[in-house]
Amino acid sequence: MDTTLDIAAIRADFPILSRTVYDRPLVYFDNAATSQKPRCVVEAIEKVYYNQNANIHRGVHYLSQVATEAHEEARQTVQAFINAAESREIIFTRGTTEAINLVATSFGETFCNEGDEILITGMEHHANIVPWQLLRDRKGIVLKVVPFNERGELDMEAFSQLLSPKTKLVSVAHISNVMGTVNPVAKIIAEAHAYNIPVLVDGAQAVSHMPVDVQALDADFYVFSGHKMYGPNGIGVLYGKEKWLEQLPPYHGGGEMIATVTYEKTTYAELPFKFEAGTPDYVGSVALAEAIRYMQKFGLKAIGDYEHQLLQYATEQLMKIDGMRIFGTAAEKASVISFLVRDIHHFDMGTLLDKLGIAVRTGHHCAMPLMHTLGIEGTIRASFAFYNTKEEIDALVAAVDRVQKMF
Amino acid sequence: MTINETQDQVIEEFSEFSDWMDKYAYLIDLGNSLDPIDEKAKIPQNLIEGCQSRVWLDAAENDGKVVFTAESDAVIVKGIISLLIRVMSGHTPDEILEAELYFIDQIGLKEHLSPTRANGLLSMVKQIKLYALAFKAKS
Ligand SMILES: Cc1ncc(COP(=O)(O)O)c(C=O)c1O
Numbered sequence: 001m002d003t004t005l006d007i008a009a010i011r012a013d014f015p016i017l018s019r020t021v022y023d024r025p026l027v028y029f030d031n032a033a034t035s036q037k038p039r040c041v042v043e044a045i046e047k048v049y050y051n052q053n054a055n056i057h058r059g060v061h062y063l064s065q066v067a068t069e070a071h072e073e074a075r076q077t078v079q080a081f082i083n084a085a086e087s088r089e090i091i092f093t094r095g096t097t098e099a100i101n102l103v104a105t106s107f108g109e110t111f112c113n114e115g116d117e118i119l120i121t122g123m124e125h126h127a128n129i130v131p132w133q134l135l136r137d138r139k140g141i142v143l144k145v146v147p148f149n150e151r152g153e154l155d156m157e158a159f160s161q162l163l164s165p166k167t168k169l170v171s172v173a174h175i176s177n178v179m180g181t182v183n184p185v186a187k188i189i190a191e192a193h194a195y196n197i198p199v200l201v202d203g204a205q206a207v208s209h210m211p212v213d214v215q216a217l218d219a220d221f222y223v224f225s226g227h228k229m230y231g232p233n234g235i236g237v238l239y240g241k242e243k244w245l246e247q248l249p250p251y252h253g254g255g256e257m258i259a260t261v262t263y264e265k266t267t268y269a270e271l272p273f274k275f276e277a278g279t280p281d282y283v284g285s286v287a288l289a290e291a292i293r294y295m296q297k298f299g300l301k302a303i304g305d306y307e308h309q310l311l312q313y314a315t316e317q318l319m320k321i322d323g324m325r326i327f328g329t330a331a332e333k334a335s336v337i338s339f340l341v342r343d344i345h346h347f348d349m350g351t352l353l354d355k356l357g358i359a360v361r362t363g364h365h366c367a368m369p370l371m372h373t374l375g376i377e378g379t380i381r382a383s384f385a386f387y388n389t390k391e392e393i394d395a396l397v398a399a400v401d402r403v404q405k406m407f
Numbered sequence: 408m409t410i411n412e413t414q415d416q417v418i419e420e421f422s423e424f425s426d427w428m429d430k431y432a433y434l435i436d437l438g439n440s441l442d443p444i445d446e447k448a449k450i451p452q453n454l455i456e457g458c459q460s461r462v463w464l465d466a467a468e469n470d471g472k473v474v475f476t477a478e479s480d481a482v483i484v485k486g487i488i489s490l491l492i493r494v495m496s497g498h499t500p501d502e503i504l505e506a507e508l509y510f511i512d513q514i515g516l517k518e519h520l521s522p523t524r525a526n527g528l529l530s531m532v533k534q535i536k537l538y539a540l541a542f543k544a545k546s
Contacts (some may be wrong), residue, residue, distance in 0.1 A: 345481040347460040347526060348435075352483075355427055363459050377480065378459070406432055407482065 024357030032383035040170030044290035071282040074289035088271040095236035099223035104131035106248035114140035152179035152328035174206035179328025231291035235284030252277035310401040338379035414510035419516035433485030444478040458525030466538040500543035
């Protein structure tokens with residue numbers, strides 16, 4: 001592989017990568033589900049609890065000040081990471097799922113009425129389907145779906161045609177968690193904006209694989225999860241343009257998100273606090289910032305380039321296996337490969353790969369409508385991170401070949 | 408043969424395998440040679456929807472004994488089904504209700520009956536007992 005990254009040194013930052021499963025070295029290819037954590041992220045969590053734990057925004061005491069500053073600094077780190085214009089446009093959530101639910105609820109309540117349309121695509125994760133269905137049940141909106149072609153690329157003509165005067169929001173994955181397709185979100189946003197339609201981008205699979213600039217994209221909302229980007233579980237981000245966030249009502253009520261409360265009337269806090277009811281995850285935010293700094297040390301461009309080489313190598317090698325069927329062959333593709341061999345069931349293949357120490361995901365990957373479109377029940381999915389190696393891919397390919405011969 | 412005698416026989420057979428590959432190759436063989444369930448029995452009521460694989464289970468009573476037929480879309484699951492049927496099918500409702508399945512554990516396939524596997528097998532075992540209960544109530 002042609003890279004300036006020192007992969008051996010990077011691997012050493014992730015203690016879990018040197019463990020074994022069933023007495024075999026672990027090959028971790030389930031990064032699209034969650035990534036492993038470098039030591040610095042775990043240490044950041046420990047440091048907060050051991051040195052600066054105090055509830056934030058509440059106390060005048062020293063520790064509370066320190067903790068509050070760390071949390072707000074983390075917000076600025078996230079802001080810089082995706083190049084948001086203002087740190088108040090960064091809302092900490094529990095993850096991608098909560099961020100989409102927040103928008104579906106607060107935006108939906110404000111701007112959507114019966115018969116209005118929300119436009120999603122045929123390759124969304126359930127997290128970008130079900131919240132809109134809940135809105136449909138509450139408000140009688142209509143959910144429209146942009147189809148994709150046999151390579152797993154969005155049908156942009158259909159997209160243009162599906163945009164209508166009734167479309168209130170477009171909500172689309174930046175990268176498909178099943179097929180790896182990198183969707184042309186800049187184009188989607190430009191086209192939707194021509195009709196003043198805002199766009200939410202589900203960046204759960206994107207932020208750890210490519211540089212993301214929300215201003216350059218002109219995204220109205222951009223959401224992602226910490227645990228898929230080497231950060232801790234339980235924290236995520238909703239970026240929203242100030243002009244939208246200002247117009248949306250709070251999602252949850254409670255402490256932290258208010259200005260004044262009387263029994264008659266409550267006024268809400270300014271952004272971002274309006275959307276952060278209750279004690280926020282000020283430990284997770286700090287650790288997430290550490291994960292961002294960790295990635296930035298290498299650069300998202302270098303990370304993405306290396307992962308792309310892994311993807312290409314894995315694709316070439318897997319295709320040598322008789323009966324290999326890869327789902328998703330988009331020209332723009334990130335390091336996710338979904339496949340089946342002949343009609344061997346994904347559970348059978350996954351069970352045996354597991355025995356060989358290879359961690360892949362099997363099943364529908366929380367995208368049952370997508371599976372339905374592909375006419376299958378599930379796939380085996382190998383997804384790579386920048387700590388993975390060519391040798392691990394060789395191990396995967398050898399294992400898949402060995403297993404397929406058993407059927 | 409009683410349920411426990413069959414269980415012991417299966418354990419004996421599996422003790423021949425020195426590594427897991429052989430064991431799974433055998434399960435695949437068993438799965439491939441499992442009698443398919445009657446197409447007419449592949450109805451939603453007989454479907455046990457696991458997250459990873461699906462299992463169809465049907466039961467009939469014959470001379471006071473319960474006969475099970477089952478199938479899955481995954482071959483390894485079918486292999487385990489074949490063992491479960493061999494052990495449980497053709498016994499009276501009382502025998503089935505009293506049976507304690509220890510062979511799965513002993514042949515090292517316990518993980519496949521864990522609730523986190525979501526392959527439909529655990530629900531299948533529960534369903535086998537429910538069928539026995541239903542036939543018992545009828546008689
Ligand atoms: C594209 C996409 N969207 C949303 C999610 C949901 O993320 P989370 O479970 O962290 O909220 C995932 C991850 O599973 C995903 O891949």
